[in-house]
Amino acid sequence: DADVTQTPRNRITKTGKRIMLECSQTKGHDRMYWYRQDPGLGLQLIYYSFDVKDINKGEISDGYSVSRQAQAKFSLSLESAIPNQTALYFCATSREGAGELFFGEGSRLTVL
């Protein structure tokens, strides 16, 4: 089993729908991150969490929200999806700020 698991792996939805992407990890890491990847732009940080109930905005948090109710789980929500949120989303974990990053396999979201 993967150390960092994302669900769903692929999702197609319509504009205005609420979407939740879930991330769970078995690494025992405190720090978890959500990124989006767009072609040619690299990974951009959406939100990150250093501990349960700790939430911090990244560089592109508008239109997204997150929840960290347990150490092993970090969920990303799009309250009202729009087409420019079509992207590949990655969850990652690390043991500490300068620790090695472990990525999930990615969730491809298409908003029509």
Added chain:
Amino acid sequence: KNEVEQSPQNLTAQEGEFITINCSYSVGISALHWLQQHPGGGIVSLFMLSSGKKKHGRLIATINIQEKHSSLHITASHPRDSAVYICAVTNDMRFGAGTRLTVKP
């Protein structure tokens, strides 16, 4: 403007060639990561370094903190090295746009 710049954006090499990918950044950092993204999309960590040089198999990563520059080298490149290589700086987790490497047999 991205605070983390990678060059080249695309690189094609023949099997066996020595490869160098460069990463420059504009902010002070505590560490830099090199990542590999496979054609299927999965991302794995190759190196995390804050000074000097690290080696793992045919891969070597170097960093010069004063010059704000890091390089990833691949010796004796192989088609299975074909992937996108990404550098990232840890202070605010900024990522470069990636270098797409294709190694031809």
